[in-house]
Amino acid sequence: MPHHYQDHYFFKAKKEGFLARAVYKLEEIQAKYRILRPGFRVLDLGAAPGSWLQFTEKAVGPGGRVVGVDIKPIRHLFAPHVTTLERDIFDRACLEELNSRFPPFDVVLSDMAPSTTGIRCADSARSALLFERAIEVALAVLKPPGSFLGKLFQGSESNQLIAAAKSRFNRLKVVKPGASRKDSREIYILATGLRKTQ
Numbered sequence: 001m002p003h004h005y006q007d008h009y010f011f012k013a014k015k016e017g018f019l020a021r022a023v024y025k026l027e028e029i030q031a032k033y034r035i036l037r038p039g040f041r042v043l044d045l046g047a048a049p050g051s052w053l054q055f056t057e058k059a060v061g062p063g064g065r066v067v068g069v070d071i072k073p074i075r076h077l078f079a080p081h082v083t084t085l086e087r088d089i090f091d092r093a094c095l096e097e098l099n100s101r102f103p104p105f106d107v108v109l110s111d112m113a114p115s116t117t118g119i120r121c122a123d124s125a126r127s128a129l130l131f132e133r134a135i136e137v138a139l140a141v142l143k144p145p146g147s148f149l150g151k152l153f154q155g156s157e158s159n160q161l162i163a164a165a166k167s168r169f170n171r172l173k174v175v176k177p178g179a180s181r182k183d184s185r186e187i188y189i190l191a192t193g194l195r196k197t198q
């Protein structure tokens, strides 16, 4: 097993009953920026195996709503206010379903990542496509002044993508959580205050 799966956060997640170490990145962002609130409706893209869903399920509480989408099945059993969908986010039918089945969301999260090849520019290009799609979905399903948090592998496309996201939200921050592996080029873009379209 690769070394990074067995670090401090891996063991902490096991001990605390979380499905992945990724939960500590969201926990840190939530502690600092409080993007999730009781009663919120949250869409989580790239949600498998489900640690962000576990965290969000509690943060919004039973009065909120959480929808998790992943191309892979999510096998964990969640509370009734959490729905999981096995879908490819690039399918147009998936976006139509999100729009027709659920009322607008307060927050869209995306921890989507491609299967990495180890070739830096190929991985960052694939991550950029996922990030771009996540923003597209967020703009279609969020209600103002909603928030978006999305993962992006830094690469030549990053600045352009960040600038495009910035134009639709009031505030934008680039975040590198402590639980993010030091050798990883992943960053998280936190955009808050979705502007109303004219």
Ligand SMILES: C[S@@+](CC[C@H](N)C(=O)[O-])C[C@H]1O[C@@H](n2cnc3c(N)ncnc32)[C@H](O)[C@@H]1O
Residues within 6 Å of the ligand: 019, 020, 022, 023, 045, 046, 047, 048, 049, 050, 051, 052, 053, 069, 070, 071, 072, 087, 088, 089, 090, 111, 112, 113, 114, 130
């Ligand atoms: C790092 S994992 C997410 C971990 C998750 N946040 C958690 O806490 O358990 C990235 C996920 O993105 C998903 N993904 C990649 N491409 C996707 C696509 N086109 N549509 C939906 N999900 C996708 C992968 O299947 C993978 O499960």
